[in-house]
Amino acid sequence: MTVRVAVAGASGYAGGEVLRLLLAHPGVEIGALTGNSNAGQRLGALQPHLLPLAGRVLEPTEPGVLAGHDVVFLALPHGQSAAVAEQLGDDVLVIDMGADFRLRDAAAWEKFYGSPHAGTWPYGLPELPGARAALEGSKRVAVPGCYPTAVSLALFPAYGAGLAEPEAVIVAASGTSGAGKAAKPHLLGSEVMGSMSPYGVGGLHRHTPEMAQNLGAAAGEPVTVSFTPTLAPMSRGILATCTAKAKPGTTAEDVRAAYEKAYADEPFVHLLPEGQWPATASVYGSNAVQVQVAYDATAGRIIAISAIDNLTKGTAGGAVQSMNIALGLPEDTGLSMIGVAP
Ligand SMILES: NC(=O)C1=CN([C@@H]2O[C@H](COP(=O)(O)OP(=O)(O)OC[C@H]3O[C@@H](n4cnc5c(N)ncnc54)[C@H](OP(=O)(O)O)[C@@H]3O)[C@@H](O)[C@H]2O)C=CC1
Numbered sequence: 001m002t003v004r005v006a007v008a009g010a011s012g013y014a015g016g017e018v019l020r021l022l023l024a025h026p027g028v029e030i031g032a033l034t035g036n037s038n039a040g041q042r043l044g045a046l047q048p049h050l051l052p053l054a055g056r057v058l059e060p061t062e063p064g065v066l067a068g069h070d071v072v073f074l075a076l077p078h079g080q081s082a083a084v085a086e087q088l089g090d091d092v093l094v095i096d097m098g099a100d101f102r103l104r105d106a107a108a109w110e111k112f113y114g115s116p117h118a119g120t121w122p123y124g125l126p127e128l129p130g131a132r133a134a135l136e137g138s139k140r141v142a143v144p145g146c147y148p149t150a151v152s153l154a155l156f157p158a159y160g161a162g163l164a165e166p167e168a169v170i171v172a173a174s175g176t177s178g179a180g181k182a183a184k185p186h187l188l189g190s191e192v193m194g195s196m197s198p199y200g201v202g203g204l205h206r207h208t209p210e211m212a213q214n215l216g217a218a219a220g221e222p223v224t225v226s227f228t229p230t231l232a233p234m235s236r237g238i239l240a241t242c243t244a245k246a247k248p249g250t251t252a253e254d255v256r257a258a259y260e261k262a263y264a265d266e267p268f269v270h271l272l273p274e275g276q277w278p279a280t281a282s283v284y285g286s287n288a289v290q291v292q293v294a295y296d297a298t299a300g301r302i303i304a305i306s307a308i309d310n311l312t313k314g315t316a317g318g319a320v321q322s323m324n325i326a327l328g329l330p331e332d333t334g335l336s337m338i339g340v341a342p
């Protein structure tokens with residue numbers, strides 16, 4: 001089976017990463033590539049690493065251009081996907097890498113994104129309980145945010161096993177590609193190199209309700225999330241350090257067993273051997289997730305740490321993994337689990 005795929009937002013980081021992965025996917029033919037301000041440009045001028053597509057010219061992001069494909073990836077800024085998606089037929093698999101369809105709670109959407117809620121689509125984090133079944137055969141997929149991917153995979157086993165109190169504290173460091181390609185003063189090399197700094201402090205980051213949604217679903221009760229993102233001087237990668245107070249009677253063995261059970265059959269999640277800790281370099285450019293967990297008996301807290309590549313498992317890899325499930329292909333088709341080191 002070969003599916004014809006279009007990518008809207010092919011000039012951006014997420015669009016470029018999904019193309020990098022699709023070029024190695026045996027079941028895909030790459031069709032239309034679109035941009036916005038860069039429409040009319042050669043892709044080779046914008047994404048020079050995508051050599052086989054260098055001669056392609058970006059078209060405008062319009063329904064007529066995206067029509068006639070089996071799968072359309074939307075790698076557009078928040079709030080832009082819904083209008084494009086509603087003009088694509090119900091028979092087209094639409095995979096939104098933006099935020100528009102991730103949240104179930106319309107009030108939370110309006111509070112954090114400041115626009116009317118477009119709706120909710122099956123959530124493209126297959127490792128979460130029930131997510132795979134919802135993706136199978138679906139024609140719409142909402143790919144998670146990069147931080148919620150890292151955080152949910154770090155903590156959901158503890159909540160799913162009923163081991164953690166419903167208040168999670170999370171500090172995560174991200175590489176600068178998470179902010180997209182458009183120039184922003186705080187992302188200048190001279191601002192970022194050799195320095196780390198927090199942003200969105202105090203419950204302000206828009207990924208907070210998405211994390212609470214995922215962890216609350218695993219826990220079966222609302223989970224409060226205190227999330228502090230930080231910017232790290234690297235291009236790719238997220239390291240999420242997540243802690244929650246353990247429920248009374250929890251032991252280190254209970255915690256380890258919950259994670260071993262959750263990840264026994266997951267192709268992309270590596271629960272590391274005890275004593276070994278996740279590192280962003282180990283997952284660079286791959287769809288793999290490294291997870292480790294410890295029980296701090298003195299503090300009575302569960303400490304779960306994950307590492308992902310924000311552009312791969314955190315966006316484009318999760319999108320391709322979800323496409324494979326939706327189309328009934330082997331889940332790992334075209335996806336590498338091998339990092340790049342050093
Ligand atoms: N970077 C990351 O790690 C992650 C990104 N995402 C999501 O992926 C989406 C794209 O992000 P990213 O690639 O980082 O951003 P970029 O800024 O790198 O790319 C944005 C893309 O959208 C196009 N675009 C900009 N404005 C419009 C518009 N008004 N209408 C249509 N197209 C437009 C741009 O085209 P042009 O350049 O031609 O103007 C470009 O192709 C976002 O929703 C983001 O949240 C999700 C998870 C992680």
Ligand SMILES: CC(=O)N[C@@H](CCC(=O)OP(=O)(O)O)C(=O)O
Nearest residue numbers: 099145146147174175176178179
């Ligand atoms: C470093 C950095 O700026 N990261 C971005 C997260 C990008 C992402 O994954 O999220 P969305 O798909 O929801 O945009 C941020 O904090 O806004």
